[in-house]
Amino acid sequence: MMRVLSCAWDKSLKQFMIYRATGWLTFLLAIIFYAIEYVTGYVYFSSNTSVNGWDRTDYLVLVTGISVMVSAYNFIFILGHEELSExxxxxxxxxxLLKPLDPYWSVMLVGFDMPSLIELVVTTAVFIYLLQNYTLGIIKVFMIIWALIMGVMMIFLLNRICICFNFWLAKASSLGGVIEDLTSMLSRPKVFFPTIIQLVFTFVVPVLTVTNMPVEIIKGDGSVKELVYFSIACVALYYLSRYEWNQGMKNYYSAN
Known part of the structure; x- marks a missing residue:
């Protein structure tokens, strides 16, 4: 497995160097979109303004945490999911299917999105810088890291579930971008949304949980129990996506 990962890394790095102008442009556009979200925080909040218990720093941590999770997902999984859909x-x-590896995971070894890695490094640095505005113990730090990891996995699993609808629906390819769109639309404090939106995107499609959990932990609104429930939800979604994958393979028709 390590040799396969090493080959995927080398391939991705060489592709980035060949198409480096495109890669840097992709990174630049991603940073511009993140910068717009960041500046929006200064528009929404003044230095002494609080809205529903959220201040400017809370908001900046929220949008930066989301950027960290999305860029991590894109770096590790996006190329594999694009390939899988096709x-x-x-x-x-x-x-x-002919390789001696689990095809559920082996499709992810097609390569890594290098511009997203650069974005991940930048946004992680900003995230760490923003955390210096809070007093955090070691337990909270580990909880935040775990929430970010679970957020990446939740985005991966929700995307995988959407993509696997292609086994039954020939025109379901467009569903591959639904979760990214929802994550962008819901990149605001949970309390800013109507109750019905909060309920749907917390308990049905837990995108609001993904976007808000790290900041809720920082603010003291997220407990260990809620983080455990979030982790259990990830495990449940994993088994659901595996079941969908297995059923889809029964419905799969080879072009050969």
Missing amino acids: LIVDGGLDSL
């Missing part, structure tokens, strides 16, 4: 629709999964 392989299902085109009937080209055979090459994966």
Whole structure:
């Protein structure tokens, strides 16, 4: 497995160097969108303004944490998911099924998105800088790190569930971007949304949990119990996505 990962890394790095102008442009656009969200915090809040218990720093940590999670997802998983969607629709999964690796995961080894890695480094540095405005114990630090990791996995699993609808619906490819769009739309404090939106996107499609959990932990609104429930939800979604994958493979038709 380590040799496969090493090969995927080398391939991705070489591709980035070949298409470095495109890669740097992709990184620049991502940073511009993040900067817009960051500046928005200064528009929403003045230095002494608090809205529903949220101040400017809380908001900046929120949007930066989301950028960390999305860039981590894009770096590790986005190329594999784009490839998976095409392989299902085109009937080209055979090459994966013949490999001595679990095809559920092996599709992720097609490569890494290097511009997203650069974005991840930048946004992580900003996130750490913003955390200096809070007094955090070691337990809270570990809780925040775990919430970020679980957030990345939740984005991965929700995307995988959407993509695997391609096994049954030929025109379901567009669903691959739904979770990213929802994450962007819901990149605001949970309390800013109507109650019905909070309920749906916390307990049905837990995108608001992903976006808000790190800041809720920092503010003291997120407990260990809630983080455990979040982790259990990730495990449940994993088994749901595995079940969908297994059923989809029964419905898969090869182009060969």
